[in-house]
Amino acid sequence: MARFTFKLPDIGEGIAEAEIVAWHVAVGDRVEEDQNLADMMTDKATVEMESPVSGTVVEIAGAVGDQVAIGAALVVIEVDAAVATDEVVAAPESEAQAETAEQYEAENPGVEEANPSPPVGEGGARSAQPSGRVRGDDDTAPLAAPPHPSHAGAGPFPLPQGEREKAVLASPAVRARARDLGVDLAEVKTDGDRVRHADLDAYLRYGAGQGYQIPGPSRARADEEVRVIGLRRRIAENMAASKRAIPHFTYVDEIDVTELEAMRAALNANRGQRPKLTLLPLLIVAICRTLPEFPMLNARYDDEAGVVTRHGAVHLGMATQTDAGLTVPVIRGAQDRNVWQLATEIARLADAARAAKLKPEELSGGTITVTSLGPLGGIATTPVINRPEVAIIGPNRIVERPVFTGRGDDIRRAKLMNLSISCDHRVVDGWDAASYVQALKRMLETPVLLFAD
Incomplete structure (x- = not known):
């Protein structure tokens, strides 16, 4: 051999x-x-x-x-x-x-x-002891609480109701309230030494004989050590490096997307065999159409060389959540794709990311990134820049609210969305970021401009 x-x-x-x-x-x-x-x-x-x-x-x-x-x-x-x-x-x-x-x-x-063999070869693997052990396996359940006074007389010779009620500890106010409600205090459960108004409330809410339980202290889970490896370690390293090196600032503005959402619904109703549109491809079109006026945002900053490269093409990173963690595949030449092509590419890259089938070239070279939590979007976000890019855009959740129309006291129903942008303050000024979001807002609130030459 x-x-x-x-x-x-x-x-x-x-x-x-x-x-x-x-x-x-x-x-x-x-x-x-x-x-x-x-x-x-x-x-x-x-x-x-x-x-x-x-x-x-x-x-x-x-x-x-x-x-x-x-x-x-x-x-x-x-x-x-x-x-x-x-x-x-x-x-x-x-x-x-x-x-x-x-x-x-x-x-x-x-x-x-x-127990696999130890590492082989000099200069090979840096030895690390595998972890993953779960602590707390020998934890014991808390001792049972002492019997409640209402249990006195339990057994073959139970006490009469009046005597059982006297055995229950309760304040005069609780006793009077129970008497007015026709409640037998001996049937009311408590997690303390006496029946209180909250115990009566729980009894009235769930009823006698319904198996109701008095809320007790939450039981702690066992401690668990989880080794940070693979993609999760890369994310940790990249995010820490980004926050250490980049002075972030975030600007948030509110956008009325009522007409945009109506147009999206109309496009989806007539899409035929094309993929269903989400808000993301429409937002990407708007980003690509407004970036030429703000080249400082579509850029990469080599801080070691002291050089900012302002890119003509938009290679847009698309933050995607996977079982292993967050990945950022890149839509190459996003400015040359229409909404249907963008929707197709978004779906392809998202599927490849979740299946861990992305190619190296699909994970590098981004010039600006979009990150969205979808329906979980929240009121506002402060996204972390994907270094060495200098800006990241985060749409938030769409909500319906009444707004004034501007014609007296008239009110209409509107769909509103906050849009966040985080920028590298070393190369992007606050005025530039705010001006860019205003330009983006005008286009999204007048969505016909997305398809105008």
């Missing part, structure tokens, strides 16, 4: 290391050529590592969350026949080693699967 050492290849320009985000094999597994071994995450994307040979896995480089340097050993495979490569090394076992291994496996069945 011979062994093949699969080293982590160069999987991106300027990438020095990658993080293990998932293993698809374990020590002892049989693998075939082109079978997926592991998922590795770089700053750009998640890449599947496929086996170039068939054989049995004998070593793997660390645990999920470890970093592996480019060129370091990732997996060692015992191949069925000699492979013509410099990476094949003979590794015969001595009889003593074999006997020791057999004895260990016999005495510790299943250990190999539960």
Whole structure:
């Protein structure tokens, strides 16, 4: 037998290391050529590592969350026949080693699967102890409360109602109220040492014999340690770097989208086989039409070189929530797409993001970003800039409210939406941001302008 050492290849320009985000094999597994071994995450994307040979896995480089340097050993495979490569090394076992291994496996069945081999190769994975243990497993339930005085006389010889009521602790006001309501205080539950008005209220709300419970203190969940790895770690690093390096400011304005929503409904009613329009493609059209007058917003700032690049094309980042965390795929050349093309591309990129199938080029090169929480949008947001961009736009939830028409005291029903924009104050002035949002507001409140030449 011979062994093949699969080293982590160069999987991106300027990438020095990658993080293990998932293993698809374990020590002892049989693998075939082109079978997926592991998922590795770089700053750009998640890449599947496929086996170039068939054989049995004998070593793997660390645990999920470890970093592996480019060129370091990732997996060692015992191949069925000699492979013509410099990476094949003979590794015969001595009889003593074999006997020791057999004895260990016999005495510790299943250990190999539960405890994979340590990292291989110098300069490879940076060792990290896997966590994920749950603390508090030995927590015990709180002791039962002492019996309530109303339980006195329970058993084969219960006390008469009057006597049971006297055994219940309650203030004269509570007793008088219970008497007026015809309530037997012995039937009223309490989580304290005496019946109070709140206990009477709960009894009246839920009724006798309805299994009502007096609200008690919430039980704490067990502590849990969750290792920050993969996409969640990238998000944490990027957001921290953005807030450290960029002096953010946020401007919020209210936009009347009544006519825009009416037009969107009309377009959807006659869309045929085209995708259903949300507000997002219409907003993107408005963004692309107004940006040429505000080139300082469609830009990237290289703070190390001290250079701001103002882009002519709009490569729009679209913040997308996935099970793994927030990703920002990029709609390339958004200014050249109509609303239907944008809707199609939005759906394609969102599906690819949630399936972790985005290509590296679909995750880089953005010049401005839009982030939306959809129906959860809230009153206003203060989005964090996607560095090295200098601006991010956040539409918020649409709400219906009465507004004055401007003709005396006439009032009409309107659909209103707050729009937030966060900017890098090093390169964007507050006046510029406010002026841009006003231009965006005029276009969204007169939506025919979206389709005007």
